[in-house]
Amino acid sequence: MPDTIYTIVNAHSTCYHCGENCEEGSLVFDDKPFCCSGCKTVYELLGENNLNCYYDLNERPGTSQKNNYDSAKFNWLDDTESVKKLIQFNDGKVAVATFFVPTVHCSSCIYLLENIYKIQPAISKSQVNFLRKEVRITFRTDEISLRKVVELMVKLGYEPQLNLVDLEKAKTTISTQKYYLKIGVAFFCFGNIMLLSFPEYLGLNSLSEHPMHKFFGYANFLLALPVLFYSAREFFVSAFAALRQRSLNMDIPIVLGMIAMFIRSSVDIFFQQGAGYMDTLASLTLLMLVGRLFQNKTYATLSFERDYKSYFPVSVSVRQNGIEQTIPLSKLAVGNKIIVRNQELIPADAILLKGQAMIDYSFVTGESNPVPKEIGEKVYAGGRQIGSAIEMEIMKDVSHSYLTQLWNDDVFKNKEEASSAELANKMSRYFTPIVILIAIAAGVYWFPTDIHRAMNAFTAVLIITCPCALALSTPFTLGNVIRILGRHGIYLKNTFVIEKLTKIKTIIFDKTGTITNKRDLNVNYKGAALSDMELVYIASLTYHSSHPLSKKIFNYLNGIKIIQTKDFLEIHGKGIEGWIDDHHIKVGSVDFAGGTDMVDDSTASTVHINIDELYKGYYEVKNEYRAGLNELMNGLKKDYELYILSGDNDNEKQYLQELIAPDHLLFNQQPIDKLTFIKEMQNAHHQVMMIGDGLNDAGALMQSDVGIVISDDTNNFSPACDGIIDARKFERIQSLMQYSKTAMRIIKASYTISLLYNLIGIYFAVQGTMSPLVAAVLMPISSVTIISFSSLVSYLFGRRYDFQ
Amino acid sequence: MSVLFILIAASLAIALLFLLAFIWSVKSGQYEDDYTPSVRILFDETGKSKPVNKTKSI
Numbered sequence: 001m002p003d004t005i006y007t008i009v010n011a012h013s014t015c016y017h018c019g020e021n022c023e024e025g026s027l028v029f030d031d032k033p034f035c036c037s038g039c040k041t042v043y044e045l046l047g048e049n050n051l052n053c054y055y056d057l058n059e060r061p062g063t064s065q066k067n068n069y070d071s072a073k074f075n076w077l078d079d080t081e082s083v084k085k086l087i088q089f090n091d092g093k094v095a096v097a098t099f100f101v102p103t104v105h106c107s108s109c110i111y112l113l114e115n116i117y118k119i120q121p122a123i124s125k126s127q128v129n130f131l132r133k134e135v136r137i138t139f140r141t142d143e144i145s146l147r148k149v150v151e152l153m154v155k156l157g158y159e160p161q162l163n164l165v166d167l168e169k170a171k172t173t174i175s176t177q178k179y180y181l182k183i184g185v186a187f188f189c190f191g192n193i194m195l196l197s198f199p200e201y202l203g204l205n206s207l208s209e210h211p212m213h214k215f216f217g218y219a220n221f222l223l224a225l226p227v228l229f230y231s232a233r234e235f236f237v238s239a240f241a242a243l244r245q246r247s248l249n250m251d252i253p254i255v256l257g258m259i260a261m262f263i264r265s266s267v268d269i270f271f272q273q274g275a276g277y278m279d280t281l282a283s284l285t286l287l288m289l290v291g292r293l294f295q296n297k298t299y300a301t302l303s304f305e306r307d308y309k310s311y312f313p314v315s316v317s318v319r320q321n322g323i324e325q326t327i328p329l330s331k332l333a334v335g336n337k338i339i340v341r342n343q344e345l346i347p348a349d350a351i352l353l354k355g356q357a358m359i360d361y362s363f364v365t366g367e368s369n370p371v372p373k374e375i376g377e378k379v380y381a382g383g384r385q386i387g388s389a390i391e392m393e394i395m396k397d398v399s400h401s402y403l404t405q406l407w408n409d410d411v412f413k414n415k416e417e418a419s420s421a422e423l424a425n426k427m428s429r430y431f432t433p434i435v436i437l438i439a440i441a442a443g444v445y446w447f448p449t450d451i452h453r454a455m456n457a458f459t460a461v462l463i464i465t466c467p468c469a470l471a472l473s474t475p476f477t478l479g480n481v482i483r484i485l486g487r488h489g490i491y492l493k494n495t496f497v498i499e500k501l502t503k504i505k506t507i508i509f510d511k512t513g514t515i516t517n518k519r520d521l522n523v524n525y526k527g528a529a530l531s532d533m534e535l536v537y538i539a540s541l542t543y544h545s546s547h548p549l550s551k552k553i554f555n556y557l558n559g560i561k562i563i564q565t566k567d568f569l570e571i572h573g574k575g576i577e578g579w580i581d582d583h584h585i586k587v588g589s590v591d592f593a594g595g596t597d598m599v600d601d602s603t604a605s606t607v608h609i610n611i612d613e614l615y616k617g618y619y620e621v622k623n624e625y626r627a628g629l630n631e632l633m634n635g636l637k638k639d640y641e642l643y644i645l646s647g648d649n650d651n652e653k654q655y656l657q658e659l660i661a662p663d664h665l666l667f668n669q670q671p672i673d674k675l676t677f678i679k680e681m682q683n684a685h686h687q688v689m690m691i692g693d694g695l696n697d698a699g700a701l702m703q704s705d706v707g708i709v710i711s712d713d714t715n716n717f718s719p720a721c722d723g724i725i726d727a728r729k730f731e732r733i734q735s736l737m738q739y740s741k742t743a744m745r746i747i748k749a750s751y752t753i754s755l756l757y758n759l760i761g762i763y764f765a766v767q768g769t770m771s772p773l774v775a776a777v778l779m780p781i782s783s784v785t786i787i788s789f790s791s792l793v794s795y796l797f798g799r800r801y802d803f804q
Numbered sequence: 805m806s807v808l809f810i811l812i813a814a815s816l817a818i819a820l821l822f823l824l825a826f827i828w829s830v831k832s833g834q835y836e837d838d839y840t841p842s843v844r845i846l847f848d849e850t851g852k853s854k855p856v857n858k859t860k861s862i
Contacts, residue, residue, distance in 0.1 A: 053847065057847075107843045110847075127840075129836065176835075177830055177831070177833075180830045180835055184823060185827075195815075219816075
């Protein structure tokens with residue numbers, strides 16, 4: 001071990017561990033600069049355990065250790081009930097737990113997390129899933145507790161995100177696994193059936209009397225069984241479900257064709273009338289399954305199903321009779337005294353009892369500047385405490401707090417109706433009866449002359465019209481579109497969203513955080529210079545007001561001390577005034593402060609200052625609108641009705657009026673107002689798209705036909721929705737709408753192509769002499785045509801809309 | 805010609821073995837993560853000291 005040498009490092013050097021700038025007074029150890037002792041400790045720890053490779057793989061791979069965590073944060077991990085939920089497997093000696101670790105970002109992270117056993121021998125195995133940002137850790141429970149494992153990870157800079165909802169996510173992998181298995185089985189059977197049908201393809205009729213022929217038929221029959229009963233099972237399930245609801249979907253004609261194929265082939269095989277259509281059956285199932293798999297695009301680290309529970313902690317610290325205890329959140333009751341530490345969320349509406357509260361409501365409102373609260377004040381659930389620990393008394397149940405009661409609305413209870421491709425189902429409503437009619441007509445036509453031929457014609461029509469190509473055009477077009485969009489920061493929940501997008505007539509925007517940037521609030525002072533003391537007065541006065549503009553100015557004056565205010569008065573719509581140190585301070589509108597200045601920039605709200613009846617000047621508070629907002633709004637205006645629902649007051653009305661009609665601007669909208677507004681629009685038969693960002697839009701997003709979330713960091717939590725758009729791609733919403741419409745046109749075009757194939761097929765089928773070979777050739781060809789057409793055209797149109 | 809019976813049976817049996825191998829690979833989760841293993845293979849063992857108490861996974 002080298003001697004520890006602490007020296008002052010030069011400014012401008014970056015931390016060897018995390019790459020942050022080292023301020024003066026930072027440490028040098030082993031000739032390497034570190035920004036804080038936390039980073040140095042990790043470096044030392046890795047050095048002792050021969051894990052220096054961590055730094056060789058990537059430069060400065062670590063996470064800053066400056067934010068020291070409070071060790072009491074993990075107290076709840078001692079609660080056996082909570083731990084049980086986190087552990088997936090436990091046999092009393094060895095336990096397995098999977099953690100979601102958002103800080104995983106490079107190969108060094110994988111290296112360190114997978115070699116964690118070198119530091120803590122009680123961990124026997126750890127495996128990283130990089131794309132899902134998950135670590136699966138196996139450890140011996142008699143040597144180490146789950147809490148120790150978590151604390152070790154935190155110490156290394158890989159703090160797992162622990163909440164119970166995420167743990168249920170594992171299901172999605174199982175469904176893709178099932179597709180792989182079904183496709184594997186279908187492929188195996190398809191290949192072998194083809195092989196055994198080869199003599200038939202080559203027209204080796206000399207074999208037809210040979211026992212070999214019989215043997216091939218029976219083998220084909222056996223191989224078709226797993227295809228029909230295992231691989232194709234979900235098509236049957238979906239078709240029966242549709243029939244039970246007395247509706248027709250695309251799976252019904254498919255299942256009809258499959259049944260016709262199977263029965264006809266079985267009869268052919270067992271009565272030695274021919275080779276049957278088992279090869280077509282298998283190839284069709286295989287292609288359909290591949291289509292389904294392609295359609296199911298999932299984003300490993302995104303979740304579209306979150307409610308407030310994913311934001312909230314698993315358990316809370318409660319003080320009872322002077323003793324601090326950890327209890328699961330579900331047991332939290334009104335009247336409990338809870339302790340909320342730095343960076344922890346407040347789980348229910350509560351009253352502040354002790355401590356300095358600075359609450360960050362960014363989850364709820366999108367407003368990221370923390371708000372100070374005084375003892376005795378009410379603090380709403382969903383806020384995050386920043387600073388030292390605070391103690392508070394619970395006023396309301398978790399599920400009945402101001403924010404969470406939104407989830408008691410019916411929207412969240414009604415399970416969304418099974419999403420399905422509407423256009424395809426509409427198609428099926430005409431297609432299925434017509435096909436059945438043609439089949440019967442062909443049967444009836446041949447019936448008087450030749451019963452055998454009549455049966456052949458009837459089944460052949462059902463087989464050849466089995467709309468495999470038709471059913472493939474939707475998944476391949478939309479699957480391709482969703483992937484192209486995904487590469488451009490637009491993540492849709494599933495392919496059905498694209499179809500819903502094309503029906504949208506009304507688009508509703510949230511204001512704060514959606515069309516405005518969350519960060520970088522622009523505050524400028526214009527007017528006579530203010531002395532330091534005068535700044536203190538303004539800060540002290542604005543501190544008492546809950547008006548958003550006051551808050552912005554207070555935050556702008558951040559760090560200034562606050563002194564006592566007397567006779568504080570807030571006059572609604574005008575401003576605030578009060579007496580500080582015998583000075584009369586007035587802050588508010590132009591008239592209120594007696595200002596004369598004309599404000600030249602209409603996009604900004606202004607707050608005017610008057611001290612001791614003397615007008616000083618004004619603060620200009622600009623909301624940063626997202627880049628390209630003007631162009632987007634003007635572009636969308638032509639085709640859609642636009643609304644803006646803002647939780648804020650109307651001080652930006654003037655600017656927003658230039659974008660959309662004044663009666664489409666609604667201010668002071670509570671979360672529940674937004675929801676009802678959308679409900680009313682829908683009752684008037686409008687298809688509504690909601691574009692929002694925070695939890696306060698959650699109800700509206702859920703209620704709307706399509707809910708889209710704008711997110712500055714897609715790894716962050718976002719409320720339940722149909723799609724997430726990277727905030728930098730905000731201006732692409734119009735392209736998204738146009739591209740969706742084009743996608744539906746592509747699908748219609750491919751429907752036409754596949755119907756043409758069907759017509760050719762029907763021409764052969766109605767004659768009652770169709771050879772299975774026609775089906776075996778025609779059906780795969782039509783499917784391949786459709787797949788290549790829809791993929792290629794959707795790609796080309798993607799380029800046209802600049803989605804390259 | 806009847807040797808074909810045996811040959812086809814044998815070919816089916818071999819194909820079935822591959823199918824079973826595929827099913828096993830899916831079930832054991834090999835298709836869940838197609839990125840991390842490609843990184844993992846590049847890590848060198850640091851060599852100097854053998855990891856203490858290297859245990860087999862359960």
